[in-house]
Amino acid sequence: MRNLGVFAATAWMALAATQIQAQQIGVAASIERAMRATAPGQSERRLSDGADVIADDRISTGSDERGQLLFLDETTLSVAPSSQIVLDRFIYDPNGGSSGFAMQLTTGALRFVGGTTSEAQEAIIKTPTATLGIRGSSALVSFIGGRTVAVFLMGDRMCISTGGQETCSSRQGAVFTEDGYVGRASPELIASMLTRIDGQAPSQLASRGGATAGVIAATPPRRSPVSTRGRNMGAADVDAFGRNDGYRGISGFSDNVLQ
Numbered sequence: 492m493r494n495l496g497v498f499a500a501t502a503w504m505a506l507a508a509t510q511i512q513a514q515q516i517g518v519a520a521s522i523e524r525a526m527r528a529t530a531p532g533q534s535e536r537r538l539s540d541g542a543d544v545i546a547d548d549r550i551s552t553g554s555d556e557r558g559q560l561l562f563l564d565e566t567t568l569s570v571a572p573s574s575q576i577v578l579d580r581f582i583y584d585p586n587g588g589s590s591g592f593a594m595q596l597t598t599g600a601l602r603f604v605g606g607t608t609s610e611a612q613e614a615i616i617k618t619p620t621a622t623l624g625i626r627g628s629s630a631l632v633s634f635i636g637g638r639t640v641a642v643f644l645m646g647d648r649m650c651i652s653t654g655g656q657e658t659c660s661s662r663q664g665a666v667f668t669e670d671g672y673v674g675r676a677s678p679e680l681i682a683s684m685l686t687r688i689d690g691q692a693p694s695q696l697a698s699r700g701g702a703t704a705g706v707i708a709a710t711p712p713r714r715s716p717v718s719t720r721g722r723n724m725g726a727a728d729v730d731a732f733g734r735n736d737g738y739r740g741i742s743g744f745s746d747n748v749l750q
Contacts, residue, residue: 516581517544517562523690524556526570544578551575552599557690566592566606566614571633571688574599580615583608593617600633602688605646613650616641620669624650624659631684641667642676642684 519526519538526538530545538550544560552558552574560568564583570576580593590608593615605614605628613624618634621641628646633639643649643665650659651667658671666676 514546515543516546516578516583517560517566518542519544520559520561521569522556522558525553526556526558527551546578546581548578549575550578557688562592562606562608564590564592564606564608566608567602567604568594569602569604569688571600572690574601576601579617581608596632596634598634600631600635600684600687602629602631602685604629621651621653621667623667624652631681631688633684633687639667639669640684642681643667 519528519542520540522538522540527535528538528542528545528548528550529535530549531547536542538544538558544550544562550560550570552570552572554573557572558570560570562568562581562583563585568576575597576599577595577597579595580591582589582591584590585607590611592605592608595617597619603614603616603625605625608614609625610627613626616623616625616632618632618639620634620637621639623630623632623639623641625643626647626649628649629644630646630649631642631644633641639651639653641649641651643660643663645663648659648661649665649667650657651669651671653669653671656671658667660667660672662675664675664681666673666680
């Protein structure tokens, strides 16, 4: 009888652990061809529109696949082809309690549009070479060819940490790499990233209604990024990834980093 009780308790604990692992945190949407997800300790499953997104899911897309993940707090991830992400942490209390969002982008590209959790504290996106903190914001992020590139579209601010150094900016169009803040995004860079993520040029997406929300149409004001302590970080205003010959000389940079 005692052994039966121990068995029952063990089974209940295993079931509870499985339920925790299988906690739904969102749904898949706008799937093109396919997305695949693998929760810890479970077999791979194919995502279709409306399929559950589970805590700690590892999600991947093939070379001709893309889709969106819609989270309970209204955070949205648009995932490009040939991408792999891991949903490390999602905590959301609709009654205003603790919240948090953290994920990995191990390869590929995505668009992040923050929901309630990133208004309360920074959402974290880690790549193999950098850590991004995004507060109440939308951003484009890629890790392709061993290089992290992030564009801050709008919101409160975005920071990048690498090599023990952190750089932040609240400037629309700010571009970050492992070198920190490197200038403002050219229209060509934004268009290239959006086309990679969404499969269509931004002008085509506009007709679908809101698909390019947060993408600035004009050159942003000429002002410096701000540090986490509110200090100016210099007046650099280069056309990052555009046609600024001086910037092309930086080691590790190439105009076709997203190709």
